[in-house]
Amino acid sequence: MNEQRRLTATLDQDLASMAGLVQRINEQMNTAPAVSPAASPAVESAEQPRMHGPRVEVAPDAGMVRTGSSRSQQEHLDDLIRRYTARTAASKQLAQRHRRRLADSRAIVGYRRSTKEMLYPVAARRAEGARIEDIDGNSYTDITMGFGVLLFGHEPAFVREAVREHLSRGIRLGPRGVETGQAADLxxxxxxxxxxxxxxxxxxxxxxxxxxxxxxxxxxxxxxxxxxYHGHADQVLGRQAGKEGTVPVSRGIPGSAVAELTVLExxxxxxxxxxxxxxxxxxxxxxxxxxxxxxxxxxxxxxxxxxxxxxxxxxxxxxxxxxxxxxxxxxxxxxxxxxxxxxxxxxxxxxxxxxxxxxxxxxxxxxxxxGGYWSYGDDSGPTAxxxxxxxxxxxxxxxxxxxxxxxxxxxxHSPRLQERLNARTTELATGLNAFFENEDFPLRMGWFGSQFRFEHRADMELLYPHLMLRGVHVWEWRNFFLSTAHTDSDIEHVADAVRGSLTDLREAGFFRTATTTARRSGHDRPAPATAPRPAPGATATDAVAAG
Missing domain, CATH: 3.40.640.10 (Type I PLP-dependent aspartate aminotransferase-like (Major domain))
Known part of the structure; x- marks a missing residue:
C-alpha cells in the first residue's frame, strides 16, 4: 500500500509539472498582445509534455485567451462562444440535463475555464454518407466518422441491407450463425x-x-x-516515470496491473x-x-x-x-x-x-x-x-x-478502394500544408492512408469550434478520417473551413501576419518530406510528428 501511494504521489507530481509547463507556455503566449501568441517563437520552440495513454490533463487556466490577452482576442472568444452556443443550444441543454447522472469521460476532454461553455458533444438526429444533422437542425460534413469506424460512411447500403435481412428472421442470439464462419474465412x-x-x-x-x-x-x-493506445484494460495503461519504472496513467489502476509492462520509445x-x-x-x-x-x-x-x-x-x-x-x-x-x-x-x-x-x-x-483443429470421424481431438x-x-x-x-x-473493391481514398487524403493534406506554410500558420496536417490530424506547434483550441461553426464535425481527440462517402465537394468544404477558420483567428490577433518571404517562398516549396504515398508501399519515411 505504501508503494502504491508513493507511485501515485509521483504521478501526481509529474502531472502537476506538466500543467505548470502548459501554464508557463501560455503566459509567454500572452506577453505581447500585438503579436500572435500561438505564433510566437517561444511557443513554437517550447518542448511539449510527452503523454502516454488516454489520460491528458490541461491546466484549467490554459488556452489561447487568458488573463493578459488582447482586447481583440477576448472579444473574439466572447463572440465565438455566443455564436457556437446559439447554434447548438439543444445539444448544450441535453448535456447539462443529464450530467448529474450520466458519467461521461468525453465531457471533460480539453476542459479549460475560458471555453467551458462550448465543451459538449453535439447530439445527432440523423446521419447518412458523409453528413450528419444535429438536434438543432445543423448539417455537418463529418470527419470524425465514428472515430475511424465508418470507412464507407454512415449507413452504407450494403451493410444496412445485410443487417436488415438478418433481423427480418430474428436476432438469433445463442445458436451459431452461418455468417460467423464466413467472416472468419474472409x-x-x-x-x-x-x-x-x-x-x-x-x-x-x-x-x-x-x-x-x-x-x-x-x-x-x-x-x-x-x-x-491499446484500449482501457489496466495492464496496458502505464507510462514510464524515469527511475520509478512503469507507473499507472491514472488513479484506480493499481501498480501491480502494470508491474509486467515496459513502455519504450x-x-x-x-x-x-x-x-x-x-x-x-x-x-x-x-x-x-x-x-x-x-x-x-x-x-x-x-x-x-x-x-x-x-x-x-x-x-x-x-x-x-x-x-x-x-x-x-x-x-x-x-x-x-x-x-x-x-x-x-x-x-x-x-x-x-x-x-x-x-x-x-x-x-x-x-x-x-x-485447443486447435480436429476432425469428426477419426481419433483426432484438441491437442493444445x-x-x-x-x-x-x-x-x-x-x-x-x-x-x-x-x-x-x-x-x-480492394485495392482500388484504398488507393483512391489515400490519394484524395494526400491531395487534401498537401494542399492544406502548402497553405499553412505559405501563410506561416504554426501547424501542419499529418496523415497516413485516409486518417489524419492537425499537428500543432502552438495551442490551437479555438480552431475546432470554428470548424464546427463552418459545418465540419470534429471530436475531442482530434483524429480525423475520410471515407468513401466523401465527395469532392465535401473535401473542398473541409479545406475551405480550415482556411477560413485560421483567417478569422488571425484577423482577431491570434497569429502574426505572414511575412512576404513566407508567402513568396511557400509557393515554391515541395510537399513535406514526411508525406505518405497515396498507397502505402514497401518503403516509408522515418519521421516524427511535429505536434
Whole structure:
C-alpha cells in the first residue's frame, strides 16, 4: 500500500509539472498582445509534455485567451462562444440535463475555464454518407466518422441491407450463425493469418491477444511504446516515470496491473537494446504500427528489425491494427512495413458501425482459444493447452452479419478502394500544408492512408469550434478520417473551413501576419518530406510528428 501511494504521489507530481509547463507556455503566449501568441517563437520552440495513454490533463487556466490577452482576442472568444452556443443550444441543454447522472469521460476532454461553455458533444438526429444533422437542425460534413469506424460512411447500403435481412428472421442470439464462419474465412484470406477469434471491442481483442501470447510463451512481460493506445484494460495503461519504472496513467489502476509492462520509445535504438536485454522475460511486443496520435511517425526499418529481434527470441510480435487494419491497404500497416506479425488485432471499420473486435494470427498461438483443429470421424481431438476466452456477446450475430458484409465488400473493391481514398487524403493534406506554410500558420496536417490530424506547434483550441461553426464535425481527440462517402465537394468544404477558420483567428490577433518571404517562398516549396504515398508501399519515411 505504501508503494502504491508513493507511485501515485509521483504521478501526481509529474502531472502537476506538466500543467505548470502548459501554464508557463501560455503566459509567454500572452506577453505581447500585438503579436500572435500561438505564433510566437517561444511557443513554437517550447518542448511539449510527452503523454502516454488516454489520460491528458490541461491546466484549467490554459488556452489561447487568458488573463493578459488582447482586447481583440477576448472579444473574439466572447463572440465565438455566443455564436457556437446559439447554434447548438439543444445539444448544450441535453448535456447539462443529464450530467448529474450520466458519467461521461468525453465531457471533460480539453476542459479549460475560458471555453467551458462550448465543451459538449453535439447530439445527432440523423446521419447518412458523409453528413450528419444535429438536434438543432445543423448539417455537418463529418470527419470524425465514428472515430475511424465508418470507412464507407454512415449507413452504407450494403451493410444496412445485410443487417436488415438478418433481423427480418430474428436476432438469433445463442445458436451459431452461418455468417460467423464466413467472416472468419474472409478475414484470414484477406490478411494472410491462420486463424481468428472474434471479440466485442478493440480493448477486449487486445486483452485476449496478450493472454494468448503469455499462454504461448510462458512469459509475463509485455512491451508497448510511448504514444500508442491499446484500449482501457489496466495492464496496458502505464507510462514510464524515469527511475520509478512503469507507473499507472491514472488513479484506480493499481501498480501491480502494470508491474509486467515496459513502455519504450517507438522507433529508437534504445528500445531495441532494451528488448534484447530483457528478451527472456518478454511474452509480447505490442506495436500500433502507425500511431493515431502521430501519423507521420512510421519507422519502417525499426519495425523490420523488431520483427527479426522478436523472432530470434521467441517473443510474440503483435500489431494493433484497430485503425490501420484494411484502411490504408487490405493488409493494413503490414503492407507498409513488409512485416507479418505473429498476432494482429482488428476492430473499428470491421464491424461496419456495429461493435466488434478480432484477434488473428499464427495457428499455434490461436489454438490457445480452443485447443486447435480436429476432425469428426477419426481419433483426432484438441491437442493444445487453452487459456480463458469467452463472453456472452462474442460472435454476436448482428455484428458477424455486418462484418461479413464489410469483408465481402473489401474483397470485391480492394485495392482500388484504398488507393483512391489515400490519394484524395494526400491531395487534401498537401494542399492544406502548402497553405499553412505559405501563410506561416504554426501547424501542419499529418496523415497516413485516409486518417489524419492537425499537428500543432502552438495551442490551437479555438480552431475546432470554428470548424464546427463552418459545418465540419470534429471530436475531442482530434483524429480525423475520410471515407468513401466523401465527395469532392465535401473535401473542398473541409479545406475551405480550415482556411477560413485560421483567417478569422488571425484577423482577431491570434497569429502574426505572414511575412512576404513566407508567402513568396511557400509557393515554391515541395510537399513535406514526411508525406505518405497515396498507397502505402514497401518503403516509408522515418519521421516524427511535429505536434
Amino acid at each position: 478475414l484470414c484470406e484477406l490478411t494472410g493469418m491462420d486463424r481468428v477469434a472474434f471479440a466485442n471491442s478493440g480493448t477486449e481483442a487486445n486483452a485476449a491477444a496478450i493472454r494468448l501470447a503469455r499462454a504461448a510463451t510462458g512469459r509475463d512481460r509485455i512491451v508497448t511504446f510511448q504514444g500508442a 517507438y522507433g529508437s535504438e534504445s528500445a531495441l537494446h532494451a528488448i534484447e536485454q530483457d528478451a527472456e522475460r518478454i511474452a509480447a511486443v505490442i506495436v500500433e504500427p502507425v500511431q493515431s496520435r502521430h501519423p507521420s511517425l512510421r519507422p519502417a526499418e525499426f519495425v523490420r528489425r523488431l520483427r527479426e529481434l522478436t523472432a530470434r527470441h521467441g517473443i510474440v510480435l503483435m500489431f494493433d491494427e484497430m485503425l490501420t487494419g484494411f484502411r490504408p491497404a487490405l493488409r493494413g500497416a503490414q503492407d507498409l512495413y513488409g512485416v507479418t506479425p505473429d498476432l494482429a488485432t482488428y476492430g473499428k471499420l470491421l464491424g461496419g458501425g456495429f461493435p466488434i473486435g478480432a484477434v488473428a494470427g499464427r495457428a499455434d498461438i490461436m489454438d490457445g482459444v480452443d 493447452d487453452t487459456t480463458f476466452f469467452g463472453g456472452t456477446y462474442l460472435q454476436h450475430p448482428v455484428s458477424m452479419t455486418a462484418a461479413h458484409a464489410v469483408l465481402t465488400h473489401l474483397k470485391e
